[in-house]
Amino acid sequence: MSNNPADAESKVSGNQANIPARIRRELGIEDGDQLQWHLEEDGSIRVRVVQQRSGTFADFNGYDGDEQTDATMDHDAWSVETE
Numbered sequence: 394m395s396n397n398p399a400d401a402e403s404k405v406s407g408n409q410a411n412i413p414a415r416i417r418r419e420l421g422i423e424d425g426d427q428l429q430w431h432l433e434e435d436g437s438i439r440v441r442v443v444q445q446r447s448g449t450f451a452d453f454n455g456y457d458g459d460e461q462t463d464a465t466m467d468h469d470a471w472s473v474e475t476e
Contacts, residue, residue, distance in 0.1 A: 401413035412422060420442050427443040 401416050403411045403413055412428075416422075421444065422442055423444070425445040427445065429441040429443060431439040431441070433439055
């Protein structure tokens, strides 16, 4: 083991370990994210965070309803003829 001080510590309970809050905040880890574990040859562990908040609507917060909309005028209805 190294004599270097740890960034944070947690205990294992029932084969599960908690990620310290400071580490979660700094890395932006949220519910649903995955951790990929890699055991290095020297016995150290490298963990990669795979965030599940990706795709077209990842940052969409929804429509707050402040403005009236008209689907026939506001929708991207290309090649649709209207009278």
